[in-house]
Amino acid sequence: MELKDVIVQRRTVRKYCGKEVLKEDLEALVEAANLAPSWKNSQTGRYYIIHSKEMIDKYRNDCFGEYNAGNTKGVGALIVTTFVEKRAGFERDGTPSNELGNGWGCYDLGLQNQNLLLKAHDLGLSTLVMGIRDEPKTRSLLDIPSQELIVSVIAVGYALETPDKPNRKAVSDIVKFY
Known part of the structure; x- marks a missing residue:
């Protein structure tokens, strides 16, 4: 599939059919994520994959509110994404390189996650x-170290329906040339 097609066709899905996602496909998603650029090649992104039905159900019941628990019914996996804080965007002595500090860790993780999302679409x-999840319960359930900041949870599965394309702003509304 052409990259433009992947970008244009990818959708956010909130209804899944319950089909299992192969471990090999989940590994391919993380491999694609890991190919994204990062601040000084720091590679601070981390992925916690919840794959067994029992653990998916436990996470959905214990760590999500009603809304996201409903949106993730029938998923094949949940991927909790984190980054190691105070590395991307920081000097070796621990001082921030600019005013964004840990913002660079979020930025890098966003680049990684976009690769993951596009690879997922490419694999069908x-x-x-x-972003709405219970952070302390997530950290405890998955034994996530305190030096990692939990950013998002990505549901992965096979869609039960194909959502319509949402309206997007025109390029002319979001760009300024100088």
């Missing part, structure tokens, strides 16, 4: 990126 998988 659908995704939903969520």
